[in-house]
Each structure stands twice: as structure tokens, then as C-alpha cells.
Amino acid sequence: MTPPSPPKNSSLYSLSPGPSLFSTDHRAIGRQYLALALFAVVIGTLLSLLMRAHLVWPAWAVPLYGPILPEGYLSLVTLHGTIMLFFVLTTAPQSGFGNLILPAQIGARQMAFPHLNAASFWLTALALIVLLASPFVPGGAAISGWTAYPPLSAVASAGPGQAAGMDLWLASIALFAVASTLSSINTLVTVARLRCEGMTWNRLPLTVWGWFTAALLSVIAFSVLLAALLLLYCDRHAGTSFFLPTGDLINGVIHTHGNGSPLLWLHLFWFFGHPEVYIAILPGMGLTSMVLANFSHRRVFGYRLMIATTLLIGLLGILLWGHHMFVAGLNPFASTAFSATTIAIALPASAKVLSWIATIWRARPHYSSAMLFALGFVSLFITGGLTGPILAQPILDEYLHNTFFVVAHFHLIMAMAGIFGLFSATYYWFPLLSATSRHPGCLLSERLGRWHFWLTLVGAYATFLPMHFTGLAGEPRHYAQLTEIPNAAGRMLAATVPLNLHITYAAIFLAAAQLVFLANLIRSLRHPAPSPPNPWHATTLEWHPALHPRARLDASDALKVLRGPCDYRTPDSGKAFFVTQWNHEATPDIKPE
């Protein structure tokens, strides 16, 4: 009756001998990615606090280091952006939770290419090590920001950190691009080939749609980034001139051979860079949809529309990179075209918000920590997203480009919404994250979770809302100093200091609030309270007993999916039921406490 279990050494189902450092088990790799991202987010946050402190207390000397010099500040900018974008916001949602949860959600027991998967992780880890080594080479870390515009990034003499530090930055991001491309191919093949019986595309959870679309974007975007990085490397070391115009004079050295254009880099970089921000946020969107439905005991409102908008955001996401270049020397007619595609993406994004509101509308949901963070995601997505259409208008961008208004926009919609998605995922999936073959997994403390949520929400808004105002007042990004600046600019910048002081205090508060989360993590791991098998009454397959980490991996039960996710029913009797994707019978749905 049951089909024969797949041969143990077949490539699609190769099983790891047990937890080990070089495991090919998707859960072990997912945990490794998450541990890496947790380490990276701690570093990235501390770097941002140094930046905030330096802006308002420029004379402050960092213990064991000394005062922060302008080049030090720009290194902080570069490392903070690079670490957060790549090693946190790309790594954790897509590779971390993707590996941990995705196979089970489609009824697979492994990723399609387990060895490739492990190789991707170790390349990512190597990339992070290379990046973190860069401050310790002569000249220090690169100072050209995560966008690395040439000629600043193409010529070693353009500034401290642009020699060995920049080479390490390029090497790190090239490694990361290779790892992400491989990992995304793995995700795409896994979703396309390893869905269990009955798991049609329409029945895929929206989280899987998020990971799938982000992986599509990754393959397209990271391959272009990798090409751009190689071209830049050739400009630096092989005498080419892809990005260097003839006659460029940097620090007394004239570039005489070849005639390239820095604008080519901007096109290639932003062709990657803009999809990258959707790669960071699409998994969070999918998770938010599923968590809101789960705790509202409802179906996701407009499920197929949600799938369509996810794909549409992915498609439009690769057509609007030029909005980063309105004042960069782009043809003004092209700006108009890119403005139109950018405004257009507001519509699928708005459709998602409407769906989320309709899903929770008069649902009296259960406010678990995961639900609170998903609601926080919606709030931050609205607040951060609405400034998008403003920045999409070239004439307004002419005033706002590279001011703190932009910093506020992308920190709310990408960084904060992204982090809220990650926290929601952590609280929601912690039983699966902490489960091993011996332990059933445990829950995080809900009480600490609620404290963590409210403190983080207040901290996020208190930090990033005021940045809109310093930006409107004219404060540019990437300024190492706001005081003791000569000329009329000095008055303009000094006027923003009081508000900047507030932002710095709020940032310290926001960072300190994360100690509650760390305490919660440590507490739960030291005194694990065993989790029930399906603590949130979820309907999706990752909670299937046969797919639990404790289940025997070569279990031969055939998995069969009977329906779409989020089947919650309230018959006329008033008693609520939920039906899992794999079960025939409805289970009484008592709200979890």
C-alpha cells in the first residue's frame, strides 16, 4: 500500500548521518544560516550604534579604539549596510527559514541538492569572514558604502580602505553572490520538483510563494551583480576600463587608457540592488499572510490574488532600478519611464495590505507574539511603503534623493518590516527551530515576547520616523559630521542636531529592547518547555507529525495533501474547527493560550 521508500543514497534524498558541522540536512543548514544571521545582526546593530553616537557626540572616543575619524565613519556605513543587507536580510529569511521550513511545507524531506546546500552555507560563512577581516588590513575597511560606486571603488588611491579593504569587500560579495545563486537554484528546483502528492501550485502556502519568487529574483539579480563585481575587479587589477572614463584624475594619478562610464556600474548594481530589497521582504510578506490567517482562524483573504501580487511584485521589481538614478545622470525621459514602473508596484503592494486587513477584519485574533510581530510588519509596511510613491516621483526625488528621508523610508519598509517578519517567524516556528531528533522542541516565552514586541515597535518608530524630518530639513546621508562644518552648510546641518540626538537615544533604546529577545532565547533553550506537536493549530505541512525532526527521516508514510492551507471553519453551531492540509477530519479549534 505504501510506496517503497526512496533509496537511501539517491541524490534527492541523501540523508545526513546526524547533526554535524558539515551537515547536509536542510534543518541543520537552516539553523547554521540563522546562527550566522544572528551573529551578523548583533555586529551590524553595534556598528549602527557607533555611527549614531558619533553623529551626535563627535568627540567621544570608542573604548580600546579611540575617536571615530571620517574614514572610520564611512567604514561603519559600508560594513553596516553590507552586513545587514546581505548577511541578515537576505540570509535569515531566505536561506535560514527557507531551509528550515520550506521542504516540510511542500511535503519534501530534503532540499533537492543537499550537498550544494551545505556548500552554499559555507561559502556564505566564508564571505562573512572575509568581510569581517577587511577592517584589519592596512587602510581599513572599504569606505564606499554598500553600493560601491566607481571611480571611488575602482581606484585604490581614492581613499583609505579602497585598496586591500575594497578588494576584500569585492571578494566577500562575490562569494556571497555565488552562494545565493546556488542556494536559489536549490530552492527553485525543490519547489518545482519535490512537492508531495496533491501539493498543487495553488495549494502552496504563501510563504513558499514568497521564497520561490525571491529565489527567482536572486538567480536573475545575483548573477548580474557577480558580473559587475568581476568587471570592477578587472578595472582595479587587470587594466580594463569598464567604469573608468579616460582622463579621470584621482589623487594625482590620471587614468589614460580606455574610456568607460561609472553609470554602467549604477545600472548593473541597481539592476541587482532593487530586486535585492524585494528578496529581503518577500518571505516576510508570505509569512505575515500565513500568520495573520492562522491566528485569525480565517483563510487568507484573496488567496490567489496574493499569489498573483507576489509574482507581480517580483516582475515589477526587476523593471524599476532606474529610480535610484533620477539625479545620477540618467536621461530625463528614462526617469519618467522608471517612475511609472515604480508607481505601478505600489498597486500589488497595496493589494497585499488590503488583503491583510480583510483577513483580520472582525476576526478577534489570538494575540500571540508571532501574531503581534506580523501585525507590526503590516503597520511598518504601510508607514514605510507610503513614502515609496513620493520617492518614485523624479521631481520630488530631486529634493529628497540621498537625504535622511530615504534612509527613513528603507529602514522602515525593508529593515524594520524585514526584522519584524523575522521575529514573527522566530516566535512562530521556534518549536521547529529548537526541535532535534531527541527533543520535541520548545516555545519561546509569550510574556517576554509581548514585552519584546511593544518595546521594539515603539523603538522602531521613535528611531526612524524623525529621520523623515531631518531629511526634509536637508540632512544628507553618509555625512561623518554635522557640527563644525564651514559655510552656509554648517548652519543647515547644525540645525538637525537636536532631532538627531533624539534619534540616537531612540536607536539605543531599540537596540537595548533586543536584550529581551536574547534573554527569551537563552531562557527557552536553558529551560525548554516542550511544545505541543502543533501549538498554533496551523494547517500547513511543517507541523505534520511525519515531517517533525523527531520523526524517522526515512519514514515511508506517503504524504498526501488534500486541500489548500488555512482551512478554518465555523459551522452554525458556533464551534470552530481547523482542517490541516493532510487530514480528512476537522479538528476542534480551541484558541491556543
Add this chain to the structure above:
Amino acid sequence: MLPALSTIVLLPADASAHGPALDHHLLLNLWIILGLAAFAHVLLLAGLSLRRSSQPVHLWTIEYLPLALLAILFSALAVRAEQLWAETRYTGSSPEATQIEVTGLQFAWYFRYPGPDATFGTTQPRFASAPEGNPIGIDPADPHSADDLVTSELVIPADREIDLTLHAQDVIHGFAVPELRLKQNAVPGENIHIHFTATRPGIYAILCTQLCGTGHYRMNANLRVVAPDEFQAWIAAREKAAHP
């Protein structure tokens, strides 16, 4: 109502001809998104607080109708923005506009006036030397160079159209004058033009808004907008001092 917000958001003074329309459109946008954000949050909180009822089902009224309204709203804003963009960017300056060349280099802005012959001398990077008083590399052999005037402060007449040619000598720099609502990168290897008219005399900040290296934060200059006759007197005096 709109001016009230401008005092709250502390937009700097507006001293250019195209600025008031830009400010008006910006404030209109800010009011609209403030309203939308508030409305969305009210809906969210109301949906969470109201008594449980059955799930809404009407895709048309909940999704497509609001989306159509948002599409109309965003399109209208975008069309207006494109009109303003086209006015300032789609066409070049008029032939009578005052020509000034701007060069960005690590970490200073230099401004060049073409002098009585109305023609800029050519520049060569090999001549560039700040200690020798030729930071932008004017070719001394070019006859048009002799009357060129290079300054580290941009002085322009009010109510006259100005055409700037932006250059960068080394890396990308961002030429920005917040009080004139102007921003345009200067890119090595490119000549990029922007044109505008300043309306209000005063001293304003010229910033660099594209990360250009260690001294990025202190790369700035003053823009002095003066009455046209004062401008003529200033440039005559500077010409006399530079080329006696």
C-alpha cells in the same frame, strides 16, 4: 493648510523659480500619505477591535475598488510630478542663460565663468594642480582660457536663468542646493547640464550628496544670489583682479 505643515516639517527656505511648485506638490504628497497611513491604521485597529463576525468575501469591494481609487490617486500625483519634471529637465536652457561650469573634486567645488569671450577654455587633467592655482586643469595654451574666472564660491544674479555644466574630476559627486531644490550628480567623463532661476538674494549651501570619500561631509561651498547689477559689478571686479 499646506503652509502650516511647511513650518512643521522645516523645509528650508525656497529661493528658486521652480521651487514653490515642487514644495506644493511635495506637501500635497505628504498630506495624502499621512491621511492614507492614518486611515489604514484606523482600519487595522478597528478590524482588530470589532466583535467577531464572518469573514468578508467581496473581492471587488475590498480589493479592486480601493485599488482602482489608489491607481487613480497615484497616477494623478505622478502626472503632476512628471509635468514639473518635464518643465525643468526635458528641455535645455534658453540661449541667453548665464553659463557657469561646476567642477567637483575631492573635496571641493569649483565654479568657472567663461569671461567676456563667453567661451570656456579647454581643460586637461595633466594641467590640474591646486597649489599652482589651476585646480580644474585649464589649458593655458587655449586662447579661450585667458579670461576664464575660477572661484570657490558660486555667485549668480537673481531672476536670471543660469545654466550649469557639471563635471567631476575624480569620483562621482552630488551637486545639491537644498534651498534651490536642486540636485544632480556630477559624473566623471560626462557633461551634465541643469538650468534654474534663483529668485531670492541670499547665501545658500551647496552640498555634496553623493558619497565621494573621506571628506564627503565637508565638501561644500556657498551660493551667493545677488541682484543682477551687483553681479555685474562683482564679476567685473573679479575679472580685473584675476586678469589685470
